Amino acid sequence: MKKGTECVQGSYNPKNGDARVLPLYQSTTFVYDTAEQLAFLFDSLKSGHIYSRISNPTVAAFEEKIAMLEGGIGAMACASGMSATMFAVLTVATAGDNILSLSTIYGGTYNLFSTTLPKLGINVRFVTPDMTDEQIDVLVDDRTKMLFGETIANPSIQVLDFERFSKISKKYGIPFAVDNTLATPILVRPFEHGANIIIHSTTKYIDGHASCVGGVVIDGGNFKWEGNPRFTDFCTPDPSYHGTIYIEEGGAAAYILKARMQFMRDIGANMSPFNAYLTNLGSETLELRMERHSKNALAVAKMLEKHPKVEWVRYPGLENDKYHEMGQKYFKGGFSGMIAVGIKGGKENAAKFMENLKLLKIVTHIADTRSCVLHPATTTHRQLSDQDLIDCGISSSLVRLSIGIEDVDDIIADIENSLATL
Ligand SMILES: Cc1ncc(COP(=O)(O)O)c(C=O)c1O
Structure with a gap:
């Protein structure tokens, strides 16, 4: 399908007698016949819905549409663009780690990076667009976990140099995360220019009607976590989720699985089904x-x-x-x-x-x-x-x-x- 068709019909494929429009599943929970079926779902979240903090059919259809539009392999919808950015970082970085971020970013994100993340022990080292590669090199160490930038910087309206910064992220073996809010996948597709993770404040063009605050993190499935000494936690059992090894359970979608299982499950800040319903409706005309x-x-x-x-x-x-x-x-x-x-x-x-x-x-x-x-x-x-x-x-x-x-x-x-x- 072309992008315009994906916007309208996207991931929702009604069967005989189903509602033509993506239904709103305004339910916190889902019914199963046996305890065994539910226990199975706790092992593998991919095959069904348990509880709407973790996943929900309306939200999942919206996530699938956005992943489709960006050319990613999975997405996680969040309560806001800010929580999406927070989850995007937490999935790769923990106390003692650091990330690099372009300085030309939205003020709320700048504040999250300069003030709030350091309180959790994650330091953000800002890169101004005119810094030389040598100046950036000094900022990188073996605890650097991500490079972050915005396609169109809000509000300075500077365009991200994808070629340069994707090369830099590859050089250090760190994922390149791009906030594509102001360009949208209609105008720019960051995965085609070296990004590994995309973030949106869906509050903006994706909803388009100023009716819902929301965000989404999208996994490009194009970053090799295994064998990378910075990301051993993707390849070793996670005791918080009964020993799941994300690269085994999620395969190429290990990142978005880890984001959902570790952070959406423990912190919440999920997109509500009602907001997903309205945002999806808005996205039809994107x-x-x-x-x-x-x-x-x-x-x-x-x-x-x-x-x-x-x-x-x-x-x-x-x-x-x-x-x-x-x-x-x-x-x-x-x-x-x-x-x-x-x-x-x-x-x-x-x-x-x-x-x-x-x-x-x-x-x-x-x-x-x-x-x-x-x-x-x-x-x-x-x-x-x-x-x-x-x-x-x-x-x-x-x-x-x-x-x-x-x-x-x-x-x-x-x-x-x-x-x-x-
Ligand atoms: C580029 C960009 N990213 C992220 C955000 C934060 O998103 P939200 O307001 O949905 O939390 C904004 C908000 O203005 C933004 O402009």
């Missing part, structure tokens, strides 16, 4: 929406580029953008709906510009059908120090625009009217 978001955003970026009240614009679809060449290498069919713009006159004019918009609303959200706007330095990223903001690529004049799927003439008119008031 391809259509990404086409329109991209088309609208390009038209807006082109207008902004020429506007006298605008200092700079960052959008990889613009020919003059620093990331245009990189974008052309990895993106297919558009460059998404996210634009970063510097308004002349700094923070004060940025605030005035945002307040004078009518159609575009000021919200702490991005990537849904409705156009919106935010000033990251004073909101989503306000917990960061001045240096952290620089490392994340955020200036005080940066305004983040999330261009929706409304008629582009109305979006442009609203932005032009607001700029005219400055």
Whole structure:
């Protein structure tokens, strides 16, 4: 199937007389005839559902669709993008370990990495995109377990150099994890560019309607855990799950099995069946929406580029953008709906510009059908120090625009009217 068909029909194959639409299994638990059948399921979670913290038919169908769209071999849906990122890391790293992360990432993830994970004994060593290989080499040791980056950095709208960073992760034998939230599998497929693990905040484009917070971790099945001295815990019995050896039980899907058995089971933060139902419904139009978001955003970026009240614009679809060449290498069919713009006159004019918009609303959200706007330095990223903001690529004049799927003439008119008031 092509991606547009996968979005609509995906993993749900109704049989004779079944519901046409993926049913909502709003149930915590599932019935079995014999104790033996249930005991068997505890040995092998792959063959049925026990309890909705661990798996659920509605959630599983959604997971399968997203894995399909990304070209992965398994997925685990979570309560939020943040919990998905947390589980993605915990599955490979424990106290005393460290991971590498690009510094140009979403502020919440930056805070998780700089403040919360270190409290659990996992240190995160930040890599700025302009660091040399030699500078990165100094950061790696035998307890380094992952390299993390975002396809399109939120909110600096920088494009990830997949070729360079996948080469670096391979050199050290560590998985390359990519947050593909802002590109979606419609525009970029990170597994085709060397990623081993993909994370999404499904709260954004995948749901697309700003109705459900959610996340997902996807296993590319393309990382060799066995024989790698950094990952002996994938190849030795896990006493917390009656001696399961993940590479034997899960095969190529060892990572996502370990994530579910060790962390979803013990911590929870699963996606609720109702959120999976709604998010799946939203994802049916993902391809259509990404086409329109991209088309609208390009038209807006082109207008902004020429506007006298605008200092700079960052959008990889613009020919003059620093990331245009990189974008052309990895993106297919558009460059998404996210634009970063510097308004002349700094923070004060940025605030005035945002307040004078009518159609575009000021919200702490991005990537849904409705156009919106935010000033990251004073909101989503306000917990960061001045240096952290620089490392994340955020200036005080940066305004983040999330261009929706409304008629582009109305979006442009609203932005032009607001700029005219400055
Ligand atoms: C790129 C990216 N990753 C992860 C997250 C966190 O996701 P959530 O808000 O669903 O926890 C966000 C939230 O804005 C994000 O933009």
